[in-house]
Amino acid sequence: MASIDISNIQKSYGIMPVLQGIDLEIQDGEFVVLVGPSGCGKSTLLRMIAGLEHVTDGEIRIDGRRVNELAPKDRDIAMVFQSYALYPHMSVAKNMSYSLRLRKVASDKIATIIAGAATKLGLGPLMERRPKALSGGQRQRVAMGRAIVREPKAFLFDEPLSNLDARLREQMRAEIKKLHKDLGATSIYVTHDQIEAMTLADRIVAMHGGSIQQVGRPLDLYDRPANLFVAGFIGSPGMNFFEGRVSVVGERSSLTLADGIVLPLPAATALQSGERATLGIRPEHVVLEPAAAGDIRARIDLIEPTGFGMILHLTLGTVSFKAFTLNRAYLQAGGDIGVRFPAEHSHLFDKDGQALNRP
Amino acid sequence: MTAKRIFGILAHRLAILGYLVFALFPLYWLVKVSVTPNKLLYSEGVRLWPSRMSLEHFAFVLKHSDFPIFFKNSLIVSGSTAIIVTVFASTAGYALSRFNFRGKYWIVALMLLTQMFPLVMLVAPIFKILSPLGLTNSLTGLVIVYTAFNVPFATFLMQSFFDGIPKDLEEAAMIDGATQFVAFRQIILPLTLPGIAATLGFVFTAAWSELLFSLMLISGNQAATFPVGLLSFVSKFSVDFGQMMAAGVMALVPACLFFLLIQRYLVQGLTAGAVKG
Numbered sequence: 001m002a003s004i005d006i007s008n009i010q011k012s013y014g015i016m017p018v019l020q021g022i023d024l025e026i027q028d029g030e031f032v033v034l035v036g037p038s039g040c041g042k043s044t045l046l047r048m049i050a051g052l053e054h055v056t057d058g059e060i061r062i063d064g065r066r067v068n069e070l071a072p073k074d075r076d077i078a079m080v081f082q083s084y085a086l087y088p089h090m091s092v093a094k095n096m097s098y099s100l101r102l103r104k105v106a107s108d109k110i111a112t113i114i115a116g117a118a119t120k121l122g123l124g125p126l127m128e129r130r131p132k133a134l135s136g137g138q139r140q141r142v143a144m145g146r147a148i149v150r151e152p153k154a155f156l157f158d159e160p161l162s163n164l165d166a167r168l169r170e171q172m173r174a175e176i177k178k179l180h181k182d183l184g185a186t187s188i189y190v191t192h193d194q195i196e197a198m199t200l201a202d203r204i205v206a207m208h209g210g211s212i213q214q215v216g217r218p219l220d221l222y223d224r225p226a227n228l229f230v231a232g233f234i235g236s237p238g239m240n241f242f243e244g245r246v247s248v249v250g251e252r253s254s255l256t257l258a259d260g261i262v263l264p265l266p267a268a269t270a271l272q273s274g275e276r277a278t279l280g281i282r283p284e285h286v287v288l289e290p291a292a293a294g295d296i297r298a299r300i301d302l303i304e305p306t307g308f309g310m311i312l313h314l315t316l317g318t319v320s321f322k323a324f325t326l327n328r329a330y331l332q333a334g335g336d337i338g339v340r341f342p343a344e345h346s347h348l349f350d351k352d353g354q355a356l357n358r359p
Numbered sequence: 360m361t362a363k364r365i366f367g368i369l370a371h372r373l374a375i376l377g378y379l380v381f382a383l384f385p386l387y388w389l390v391k392v393s394v395t396p397n398k399l400l401y402s403e404g405v406r407l408w409p410s411r412m413s414l415e416h417f418a419f420v421l422k423h424s425d426f427p428i429f430f431k432n433s434l435i436v437s438g439s440t441a442i443i444v445t446v447f448a449s450t451a452g453y454a455l456s457r458f459n460f461r462g463k464y465w466i467v468a469l470m471l472l473t474q475m476f477p478l479v480m481l482v483a484p485i486f487k488i489l490s491p492l493g494l495t496n497s498l499t500g501l502v503i504v505y506t507a508f509n510v511p512f513a514t515f516l517m518q519s520f521f522d523g524i525p526k527d528l529e530e531a532a533m534i535d536g537a538t539q540f541v542a543f544r545q546i547i548l549p550l551t552l553p554g555i556a557a558t559l560g561f562v563f564t565a566a567w568s569e570l571l572f573s574l575m576l577i578s579g580n581q582a583a584t585f586p587v588g589l590l591s592f593v594s595k596f597s598v599d600f601g602q603m604m605a606a607g608v609m610a611l612v613p614a615c616l617f618f619l620l621i622q623r624y625l626v627q628g629l630t631a632g633a634v635k636g
């Protein structure tokens with residue numbers, strides 16, 4: 001087990017910069033999840049930690065020791081690939097014991113370790129099979145098994161569950177969480193999946209365009225996104241945004257949208273009249289009222305029942321947005337509905353997309 | 360099943376049959392002539408099978424001609440060429456597939472360039488180079504020339520096999536604690552066996568049937584390979600077809616054995632890529 005310190009890491013392919021100055025300190029035993037849109041450099045960062053990718057600039061330390069120049073084999077790190085990368089010509093047992101055999105561990109000791117891992121992952125009856133004869137979920141388990149047998153300093157996961165169907169993904173997610181609890185190993189986990197990120201992470205690192213946007217506990221990112229990108233990226237369905245100009249009259253301030261609709265803003269904002277700003281509100285925080293009672297009326301375009309609740313697609317003036325409600329009763333597509341954006345759940349972003357502190 | 364479908368299947372099978380007959384007929388004729396006694400060869404006219412079979416040609420070729428020497432020479436030359444070329448081609452193909460290095464583009468371009476000249480153009484210069492080195496009239500000389508000519512194509516062949524193996528596998532091995540070379544030997548090479556078998560087979564048959572260079576570089580029977588040796592059945596006044604064909608049949612044997620040995624890997628190579636590892 002080890003801490004991983006990443007300071008001012010840069011990566012470019014030729015003249016194309018991919019990562020620009022990543023700083024991240026990962027504590028011993030911490031589970032860190034990297035999220036971000038496709039192509040933002042998550043895999044690249046992970047592969048640099050593993051030693052599979054040359055570091056253009058900056059420093060990576062594992063347990064305080066600089067590893068930039070170390071070969072992957074000398075970093076004592078395990079990695080689970082999206083493709084699983086199981087060795088097709090070896091049995092499950094051989095796949096799992098390969099790292100131990102390379103390290104010349106005594107064969108009786110290998111047998112014990114492999115048996116232990118097989119039990120832990122429920123792979124017992126499959127040990128003599130080739131990867132070709134396994135289902136996707138089983139392959140995934142073997143890939144996990146291969147990583148845990150040698151008790152490495154840290155685990156790296158690159159979208160390990162993205163090839164599984166939804167149900168299996170849910171199950172494996174829980175198993176990974178349990179495994180992490182048992183082993184307490186430092187882990188870095190890359191995913192596209194909101195729920196995976198929220199449920200697994202001790203801390204989430206949200207990346208965009210080769211730099212870190214925000215680092216924090218899952219609910220911190222959810223409740224207090226640092227900027228428009230994080231606000232829009234975390235959460236599903238995503239946060240609604242209303243862009244407009246601020247006007248301040250005495251104690252009250254409001255936001256005028258392009259088509260003239262006026263939304264009240266939380267009382268105390270640092271914004272001046274005339275500044276551009278964006279108001280953000282999550283779908284589940286939109287309060288729905290009968291059309292007659294609300295001051296703001298929106299049209300219902302579409303209703304998507306998810307079973308658990310309903311997602312409403314609404315239009316306010318020319319802006320489309322979404323609301324989530326548990327109430328099934330009186331809603332009808334095509335009709336009008338009153339909406340309210342409670343101040344305590346509103347997020348305000350300045351013209352550069354940075355979040356303004358809420359009172 | 361509709362009549363149209365049955366007709367489709369029939370047409371398909373017939374087409375395959377037609378192709379097989381077309382492709383295998385020369386082989387059949389080779390065997391047929393080789394077992395036809397000299398007396399019947401011309402007297403019986405064109406028949407699909409002689410009225411009497413005999414192995415006299417085989418016996419004669421084995422006992423009274425230099426064929427066994429040719430055969431041994433061919434085996435040595437083709438075998439060595441196949442092995443040497445495959446070793447070079449698999450290491451070079453791996454490098455081309457996996458590494459980026461300075462001059463890679465030019466190396467590939469040069470290798471392609473060597474494939475563009477008709478070999479006949481090169482016979483004279485090669486003879487000029489080899490003869491002061493004492494490598495004409497020697498099997499070593501032939502092996503060197505064949506190796507040089509086969510390495511580029513074989514390298515591209517092997518490169519395409521390596522390209523078909525996901526890079527993740529080596530990376531996983533390196534993270535598991537292997538060096539790049541150990542990953543190559545223990546993970547990638549076993550998975551490339553079909554490719555290696557195909558390359559071995561390709562180079563072996565190419566060298567086995569090569570005539571031009573062995574004709575030009577070798578004089579005399581001691582270092583002659585089998586294709587050259589076949590010409591010794593052509594004398595000034597007659598061609599001994601029976602013996603020639605018998606020698607030809609026997610020359611097929613190693614190639615057949617060779618492909619029998621590697622066919623397991625060849626078939627595997629054709630199907631293995633279908634399943635994601």
Ligand SMILES: Nc1ncnc2c1ncn2[C@@H]1O[C@H](COP(=O)(O)OP(=O)(O)OP(=O)(O)O)[C@@H](O)[C@H]1O
Binds near residue numbers: 042043045192
């Ligand atoms: N070998 C390479 N040469 C040039 N550019 C590369 C190379 N590998 C990756 N890139 C670029 O680096 C950027 C980051 O890639 P990376 O694979 O890290 O993205 P990612 O965040 O993992 O995306 P995804 O979620 O789709 O896996 C991408 O824009 C990609 O095009």
Ligand SMILES: [Mg+2]
Binds near residue numbers: 042043044158
């Ligand atoms: Mg990726």
